[in-house]
Amino acid sequence: MDKVNSQEEFKQVVVFRLGDEEFAVDILQAKEIEKLDQGITRVPKAPIFVEGVINLRGVIVPIVDLRKRFGLVVRPVGHDTRVIIVEVNNNLIGMVVDSVAEVCRVNLADIEPTPQIAQGIDAYYLSGVVKLENERLIVLLNLERALSTSEAKELVAADLEV
Amino acid sequence: MEVSQYLSVFMDECREHLQTLNESLLELEKNPEEQSTMDRIFRSAHTLKGASATMGFNRLSNLTHAMEDVLGKLRSKELKLSSEITATLFKALDLVEVLVNNIGEGHEGDVDTSNVVQDLKKLLFEQPTPQPVVAVSQGNQINLQLRYTEADHAEIAKLTAEGMKLFHVELTIVENCVLKGARTFMILRDLDQIGTVIKSAPSAKDLEDEKFDETFMVAMLANLTREELQSRVANFMDVAKAEVTAPELDKLMEEKRTRENTIIDKSRSAAGSQTVRVDIRKLDELMNLVGELVISRARLEAMGSSLASRELDEVVEQVGRLTIDLRDSVLKVRMMPVETVFSRFPRLVRDLSKELGKDIELEIHGGETELDRTVIDEIGDPMIHIMRNSIDHGIEPVEVRRQNNKSEKGKITLRAYQEGNNVVIMVADDGRGFNVAKVKEKAIKQGLTTPEEVAEMSDDKILEFTFLPGFSTAEKVTDLSGRGVGMDVVRTKVIALGGTISITSKQGEGSTVFIRLPLTMMIIQTLLVEIGKEIYAIPSSYIEQIINLSPREIKMIRNQEVCVFREELLPLLRLQNVLGTSNALNYQLEELDVVVLRVAERQVGCIVDRLLPQRDVVIKSLGGFLGSVKGITGATILGDGRVALILDIREIA
Secondary structure: OOOOOOHHHEEEEEEEEEOOEEEEEEOOOEEEEEEOOOOOEOOOOOOOOEEEEEEEOOEEEEEEEHHHHOOOOOOOOOOOOEEEEEEEOOEEEEEEEOEEEEEEEEEHHHEEOOOOEEOOEEHHHEEEEEEOHHHOEEEEEOHHHHOOHHHHHHHHHHHHHO | OOOHHHHHHHHHHHHHHHHHHHHHHHHHHHOOOOHHHHHHHHHHHHHHHHHHHHHOOHHHHHHHHHHHHHHHHHHOOOOOOOHHHHHHHHHHHHHHHHHHHHHHOOOOOOOOOHHHHHHHHHHHHHOOOOOHHHHHHHHHHHHOOOOOOHHHHHHHHHHHHOOOEEEEEEEEEOOOOOOHHHHHHHHHHHHHHHOEEEEEEOOHHHHHOOOOOOEEEEEEEEOOOHHHHHHHHHOOOOEEEEEEEOOOHHHHHHHHHHHHHOOOOHHHHHHOOOOOOOOHHHHHHHHHHHHHHHHHHHHHHHHHHHHOOHHHHHHHHHHHHHHHHHHHHHHHHOEEEOHHHHOOHHHHHHHHHHHHOOOEEEEEEOOOOEEEHHHHHHHHHHHHHHHHHHHHHHOOOHHHHHHOOOOOOEEEEEEEEEEOOEEEEEEEEOOOOOOHHHHHHHHHHOOOOOHHHHHOOOHHHHHHHHHOOOOOOOOOOOOOOOOOOOHHHHHHHHHHOOOEEEEEEEOOOEEEEEEEEEOOOOEEEEEEEEEOOEEEEEEHHHEEEEEEEOHHHOEEEOOEEEEEEOOEEEEEEEHHHHHOOOOOOOOOOOOEEEEEEEEOOEEEEEEEOEEEEEEEEEOEOOOOOOOOOOOEEEEEEOOOOOEEEEEOHHHHO
């Protein structure tokens, strides 16, 4: 795949952390990054991983805790906690992450298919893994799947049954 | 395609012109001599033709072209309006509508327009051209019509109260009169000395400019008898002929009223050109920004109060006032007169009554009442259904009406008015009304109720059964309605719009349907309540009363908390259990606040922790990701920027 050094061979991603692991989403999907300084309004009977809704300059935006979404250990909000507002299927959704690391450029050729389970998350929700220098491993999220409503609803049912 | 960006504008325009054409044609059918209507209808057809040709829709432009030709001849009096012409024009209009709708769906379609175009073309040649002389005199007659304005009527009323009488003076000055303008000026001045001149036709200015032939009309009030005035006017210089008549005031008032009732207000349609088309989404955006402003203002206020600066307070207060004005203006921009919905109905009534061989008159009041655009868009179809019911089942055939000593002409009244935060739309007919006994019988037969229950119900209550799915009292299924899929659909729609619907009826005298709609869907009045540190908004329209309760008054019946309210048992609901709220206080409180909610016939008391003020709130959607959450209709942003959820009372109660 080492052809001409054109733009299309790279993509920019926003890298964030959940615990010690690093994840990334395509920068084209990330709208903004906010501090979690306003109260979240809990929505009764919403899926368990939905923390509630916030007011983003007049628009009501649901907030998803990615830790709960992926069944990781839940952590309290810390100093570095951020909300990445992403747009998925024309809906704005806020993802709570432990911290935002950087925006970086990854070579498309470096993206490898995900193993069945990466960092304890089902490969279904991921779109690949990138290995950077000094053995850094970044997991790319497939937001359409990770934050899809129908999927989310199934998950709610599953959670309740357990 | 380049054209597509103009398509929506074109569609809007087409619909508007269709509306105008339909209305004007109906009007023309009643007053074929009305030149202004003729002009309007011609202009509309002309614009429509031009626009469709520009957009490259050939069928549409051919059709409208043929219409324009016929209308042009009508306008120039080369053709005389006949029922055949109106029928053909209406047929053409229907076809235009089909074409426009097809275009909206992306293709002009293969509708055959050639027949109608042929028919239109035939009209052009069939009628002999009347003598031009006749045409001129007709033109004059229109010119000589005295049109009173509101102010004129007030003046007339005032002066007649003082004992003066109204006269119409028709004056013809001698043929070879020099300085006609000056002469008429003198005549008007002289008349003004005898009494009070209200108006002349042509106007005084046109008279002075000699813009008339020989004859003109003057309306005046005087303290004389008709004969006295006649003799005095006849003696004026250069007056060849004078004819004084005393019009009946009642008739004038009647004329005035009918003119007011015609749906299209002429002055309004003239002003209609000064508008800007705006995408509704842009208005939503604007509304959002205003909402943001309201929130920022609240923050500013909080800051101001901590600084205790009078100057700052003043500015904050001014900003507050401006913000509210701004919010109100944005809301007003979204409002449209219900006229836009009502104006479809004259045509509907005309066509259906012709089809059914009934004679029906439609009266429309309050078309200027305004509703939010969203509501306007949605209410049309349910209204058509109700109107059809009235025409088909309500109004009896002519023979039946005659037998029952009713006037042969049936009457449907459409009325809209504002009532607090609601707009009421009323459709009344003077037809046969509902047979309550039959409704009862049917409700029992369908197992909806029992004879004992029915015995205690009021008539209006019994009529509510007609809104249930599959319920129809019509014996004969016609093409129009009565298939039993009517009123339940109507009701569902009205409820979805946040409204209510009810019927009153008297057998033999007619029935009336009332639709009550919220003024705007964007803003509703709510009561804010606190439950376990969370704030929820309850739409005020469901709140029956707020009561104060001591925990001792709560009884348990079959595991259900109840209390006595208006001598009846009221089931109580602790909202924290429904909403899963933690840390609710109300089990520890000495005195409980209970919001009594009413949904249809059911009542339930909701125990809350604390009552907060009533607020008008802007409803916002929770967004597509969450979709519909049970028990929640939406969210709103409070003054401090926090989000509060609006409870779906129908779901909860």
